[in-house]
Amino acid sequence: DTEVTQTPKHLVMGMTNKKSLKCEQHMGHRAMYWYKQKAKKPPELMFVYSYEKLSINESVPSRFSPECPNSSLLNLHLHALQPEDSALYLCASSHPLQGSEQYFGPGTRLTVT
């Protein structure tokens, strides 16, 4: 199984809502990632978890709150987002080894109204 699943596929939320994005993998990978991709732009790294600990935070605003409850699951909690946060949110996983390839999910398309 080389699949990374993400739910929901689409999400529309108001600026005062709280919502969560979910990511799951069963490849035994101990590194998991959140990326943000705006339309016609490349993905941008947001967070990296290694062995369930946050190892990289690319200066992401606190309205985005990641969580890694176990080695298979990664969540991104969203609160008080702005319309400019509308984007495709991608999850990925890999072995936490030098040069390892990352496996990406299909993404959650988020629209903030």
Place this chain on the structure above:
Amino acid sequence: DAKTTQPNSMESNEEEPVHLPCNHSTISGTDYIHWYRQLPSQGPEYVIHGLTSNVNNRMASLAIAEDRKSSTLILHRATLRDAAVYYCILNFGNEKLTFGTGTRLTIIP
């Protein structure tokens, strides 16, 4: 982060080989060269990676220049399903991937 330079777009005929170039003149000795592609409406997909030697897998080949300042991704026989944005990324041995703008490959039937 070491930077890569790729052409914005390329076209190729179906069933012909495709050579996608990437320049990375500031590469350091420990940087891996990764290639990913992103098909329309999908997440990025790993294609291939290497350090110094040329690499082959079922999807593609990676040719790395002797001085490592450039590399070429080779798709041996392009199909319409290979139409995508191809990203060349330098990974300096940690978990961080920094995507550049990539090359948009169009396959002509």
